[in-house]
Amino acid sequence: MWWKTVVRWLRDRIDVDVDVDLEDGQVQVAVTLAVSEVQVLTEHFAWTLPEPGAGRKLVGRKARRRRVVPTA
Numbered sequence: 001m002w003w004k005t006v007v008r009w010l011r012d013r014i015d016v017d018v019d020v021d022l023e024d025g026q027v028q029v030a031v032t033l034a035v036s037e038v039q040v041l042t043e044h045f046a047w048t049l050p051e052p053g054a055g056r057k058l059v060g061r062k063a064r065r066r067r068v069v070p071t072a
Helices: 002-013
Strands: 014-023 026-035 038-048
Antiparallel strands (some): 026 038
16 A cells, blocks of 8 residues: 555654753753754743642643542
8 A cells, every 4th residue: 555655654754852851840841853864843842840739730631630640
């Protein structure tokens, strides 16, 4: 099938790199997408981790579920 050839070609040429840094309660994530060694996209994300015992909650439906967010 032709689509298997296309998927194999893409899989061999696309590279996704994810770097995660945790420092002093700060999370920084850098995502880089490269196709055949040509950098196509770079995105940086950063956020502060909530303090233990603080009333802050993570965002999103799954993050608010008790089984996902452990209680200390």
